[in-house]
Amino acid sequence: MKKPIIVYLSYGGFGIDPILKFIKQYHLFESGTEHELQICLKNHKQSSINFVKENINVKCNFIIDDFQNNDYDIGSYFRIAKKFPNRNILFIGTHSYPIKKNWLKIFVDNYVANSILGPSGSCSSISSQHLSFYYKKHSKFQQFRWGLKHFLKVKLFPNPHLRTNCFFLNTDDFLSLKVNNKKFVKKIETNYFESGRGSMTNQFLKRGFKIFVVNSDNKKFEISDWYKSETFCMDAQNKLIISDKQSRIFDVANDQEKKRIMQDCWGYVNNK
Numbered sequence: 001m002k003k004p005i006i007v008y009l010s011y012g013g014f015g016i017d018p019i020l021k022f023i024k025q026y027h028l029f030e031s032g033t034e035h036e037l038q039i040c041l042k043n044h045k046q047s048s049i050n051f052v053k054e055n056i057n058v059k060c061n062f063i064i065d066d067f068q069n070n071d072y073d074i075g076s077y078f079r080i081a082k083k084f085p086n087r088n089i090l091f092i093g094t095h096s097y098p099i100k101k102n103w104l105k106i107f108v109d110n111y112v113a114n115s116i117l118g119p120s121g122s123c124s125s126i127s128s129q130h131l132s133f134y135y136k137k138h139s140k141f142q143q144f145r146w147g148l149k150h151f152l153k154v155k156l157f158p159n160p161h162l163r164t165n166c167f168f169l170n171t172d173d174f175l176s177l178k179v180n181n182k183k184f185v186k187k188i189e190t191n192y193f194e195s196g197r198g199s200m201t202n203q204f205l206k207r208g209f210k211i212f213v214v215n216s217d218n219k220k221f222e223i224s225d226w227y228k229s230e231t232f233c234m235d236a237q238n239k240l241i242i243s244d245k246q247s248r249i250f251d252v253a254n255d256q257e258k259k260r261i262m263q264d265c266w267g268y269v270n271n272k
Contacts, residue, residue, distance in 0.1 A: 004168075005089040006085045007063075007080055009073050012044035016052060018094045023056050025097035025243075032105030040065050042076050049086040071184040074164065074193050077248060078179075081171040088094045088180055089174075093165040094255035095245040100216040103241045107168040110220040115210040116169040116200070117220065118162035122265045126191065127151040153196045153224030158267060160223045161201040162211060164194040165230065165244040177203055215239035233258075 008026075010019040014035060020040070024039075037060040041049055044064075053062060063083075063194060065076050073093050081089065091105055107117050130147030133140050184190050193199060201211055212220040213229045216239040222231045230239040235248045250261055262268065 002087060003035050004033070004104065005038060005087050006092065006104065007033070007038045007040055007041060007089060008092045009040045009076055009094055010044070010052070011042045011073070011094045012048060014094050014157050016048055016202070019052060019056070023058055024095045025099065025154050026058065027218055029101050029103060031098070032102030035104055036061070038080070039062055040076055040080060041259075047181070058140065060077045069185065071162070072187065072190045074179075074190050075184045078175065081174045084171050086170065086172050089165065089167065089171050090168045092165075092242070092243065096124050096165045096242050098241060098242045100241040106214050106216070106218050106241060109218055110212060111168060112210065113170075114173075115212060116162060116167060116173070116204055117212045117214050118167040119214060119240060120163045120166070120244070120247065121160060121223070121226045122163060122195075122211045122232060123158040123160045123226075123267060124265045125154055125157040125193070127154045127159040127194065128159070129264060131156075138229075153192050153198075155197055159195055160211075162175075162213070163197040163244075163246075164190070164200065165246075166242045167200075173204070173209075174207070178183060190250065214241070216241050227266055227268075233261050 005216065008019070015152060024168055035059065039060050040063040041052065042054075042065040049064065050111070063080060067075065067079070071092075077091050088108070088111060111117060127147050127150040129135065130143040130150060131141050178198070179193065184193070205211060211223055213226050213231060214220045215229045215231050219229075227234070231237060232240060232247055232269060237247055237250065248259060253261065
């Protein structure tokens with residue numbers, strides 16, 4: 001069996017600090033299994049490419065993605081998947097990195113055919129967020145209008161979906177997804193890919209795939225049990241294996257804000 005592939009995507013618009021952080025965490029927490037590391041440098045200046053190649057101490061291959069238009073992480077993932085037919089692959093976004101040992105082994109151990117795994121999921125809905133006036137900085141009129149617009153693309157809460165900051169699957173399955181010519185010219189289109197009515201999760205569910213969240217106990221959880229995983233936006237997130245920008249926002253939020261986020265993601269607040 002071929003080694004699993006890790007693809008870390010570094011977007012040039014965010015500079016080189018995120019990739020340096022990823023490499024630090026990559027060394028700090030052993031993956032637990034042999035693999036191929038592919039680092040995708042997307043829309044980086046040549047000076048940044050040279051710096052990264054010369055200064056990161058890690059065995060890897062570099063993919064230079066200079067696609068003229070920024071089609072975000074998902075656009076790059078489709079191009080990369082075409083390079084590796086029928087391979088099991090872990091996609092990791094720019095602001096994500098491992099925080100527990102054996103993180104890759106956990107994905108490999110729990111993967112089965114016709115499944116997709118992620119370190120985190122959510123039941124949130126941008127339609128419900130706006131229609132419930134979740135965002136205090138926007139007027140209720142604006143949010144109501146946006147909520148109706150998003151409702152055409154995103155169902156109301158509960159809206160279970162794997163988060164696309166990090167996910168593990170077979171490349172052939174990924175390339176089989178039906179996606180608007182695989183062009184993501186607006187950020188909202190990547191949101192719809194993650195949590196819309198035609199999302200990656202929903203497309204696979206319609207085909208009978210299993211959608212799992214995995215945690216640091218090397219356990220996998222089906223959608224009905226995601227809330228038991230102790231991962232994203234749950235209590236102290238103690239069993240989350242891949243950190244990302246949103247999980248770190250939750251980490252530093254005050255108690256009131258944490259309750260608001262938990263309510264949005266899961267529909268309940270754990271008062272333990």
